[in-house]
Amino acid sequence: MMECGVLRLRLATTLALTLATAAMADGPVAVPVDGKPFHGQLVDADSSGTLTFLTDSGTKAVSADNLVRWGAFAVPDRPPLFLLRNGTLLVAGILEVTQEELALDSDSLGLIRLPLQELRAIVLQLPAPGLVRDRLLDDAIRGNEETARIIMLNGDQLHGELIDFDDQSVTLRTSVGSVRLELERVSTITLASTPGVQRPPGRATVVGLTDGSRLAVNEMIGKDQVAALKSADGLKWKTDLKDIVFLQPVSTRITYLSELEPIGYRHVPFLDRTWRFHADRNVLGGQMRCAGQTYLKGIGMHTAARLSYAPPDGTQAFQASLGIDDITEGMGSVRFRVFVDGDQKYVSPTVRGLEAPVPIAVDVEGAARVDLVVDFADRADVQDLANWLDARFIAGE
Numbered sequence: 001m002m003e004c005g006v007l008r009l010r011l012a013t014t015l016a017l018t019l020a021t022a023a024m025a026d027g028p029v030a031v032p033v034d035g036k037p038f039h040g041q042l043v044d045a046d047s048s049g050t051l052t053f054l055t056d057s058g059t060k061a062v063s064a065d066n067l068v069r070w071g072a073f074a075v076p077d078r079p080p081l082f083l084l085r086n087g088t089l090l091v092a093g094i095l096e097v098t099q100e101e102l103a104l105d106s107d108s109l110g111l112i113r114l115p116l117q118e119l120r121a122i123v124l125q126l127p128a129p130g131l132v133r134d135r136l137l138d139d140a141i142r143g144n145e146e147t148a149r150i151i152m153l154n155g156d157q158l159h160g161e162l163i164d165f166d167d168q169s170v171t172l173r174t175s176v177g178s179v180r181l182e183l184e185r186v187s188t189i190t191l192a193s194t195p196g197v198q199r200p201p202g203r204a205t206v207v208g209l210t211d212g213s214r215l216a217v218n219e220m221i222g223k224d225q226v227a228a229l230k231s232a233d234g235l236k237w238k239t240d241l242k243d244i245v246f247l248q249p250v251s252t253r254i255t256y257l258s259e260l261e262p263i264g265y266r267h268v269p270f271l272d273r274t275w276r277f278h279a280d281r282n283v284l285g286g287q288m289r290c291a292g293q294t295y296l297k298g299i300g301m302h303t304a305a306r307l308s309y310a311p312p313d314g315t316q317a318f319q320a321s322l323g324i325d326d327i328t329e330g331m332g333s334v335r336f337r338v339f340v341d342g343d344q345k346y347v348s349p350t351v352r353g354l355e356a357p358v359p360i361a362v363d364v365e366g367a368a369r370v371d372l373v374v375d376f377a378d379r380a381d382v383q384d385l386a387n388w389l390d391a392r393f394i395a396g397e
Helices: 013-018 021-026 131-142
Strands: 029-032 041-045 050-055 058-063 067-071 081-084 089-091 093-097 101-106 110-115 119-123 148-152 157-165 169-174 177-182 186-190 205-209 214-217 219-223 226-230 236-240 244-248 254-256 264-267 288-290 293-295 298-302 305-309 315-324 333-340 343-347 358-363 370-376 385-395
Touching (some): 067 385, 081 131, 089 101, 119 131, 131 186, 148 169, 157 177, 214 226, 288 385, 293 385, 298 370, 315 333, 333 385, 343 358
Antiparallel strands (some): 041 050, 081 119, 093 101, 148 157, 148 186, 157 169, 205 214, 205 244, 219 226, 226 236, 254 385, 264 305, 288 293, 298 385, 305 370, 315 358, 315 385, 333 343, 333 370
């Protein structure tokens, strides 16, 4: 069962009949907790959280609690982007702005009426995909300012009270008076924190859509090939099933290392520069990408380094996929090692840039300490941006 609610999806039986089995061989990939990844199209799920996929050998049922991820993210290719306080990212156009809400037009979700108190930031000008974009989005969603903040295209920043906003301009009351700015000159608008508004605790299932939107939900109910989605804070959306291209459910069996506090970290520089590790980001602070795929969860490290964790009670295995971040453009070479209570239990072949991630599973049942190590391989530490993708501890059923 999922921590933040039961993932449910009921689809008409006729949907499966319309899907060509022959197309499954190069379709979306599902990564289960136990067993090998497989290609398949999501076609059904019941109220108990059982997901059904159509594969080239027929249907395959997997509990949402036993699924790491399915599918692949689409990259947002146009602004504006709307970042919500619960972690949702919406790609949509502005139809209307009132004192209480935004009316948005989304290719995947249709008409959206979004309460302003749920909005964290608006990105009006979108840099090309890469580190600059990643840092801009992180800066917008992670801030917690008491006042609104506007970043101009030239990098200037203004702080103050947002007193007017429409589809053409934004007006800010600053310490030197009111300032009206045309939206075509604005990069990002970050809203002030809303006093008294509490966000529900816990994690949410991430649903990725074809237009690059990413929804944080705890319920998804399907009927007549339309999925109704609901977040823990009551936001609701509807979309066609065909527009869902990614799922990463919450699972009681999975504890991601990026959500734990490590018990030790050490980096030994090749020359003088030291690097810290990053949770859910590569070591440069950007989104983790490997072999063209984007990953939400994982650990970014730089050679040579050791990162240590105490597995939660009941842990049976450590799992991850090992790769060099795509930002290196093919450079970088690393050997990954896993130590369990001081004994080396896994060592990878040399992993190089642009290679497909290497999946691993290591038995850690009863272990008190697990060490993740990244070592130099070719060319010393040049571009050794190592990613432990979806790094996770797995509990027994």
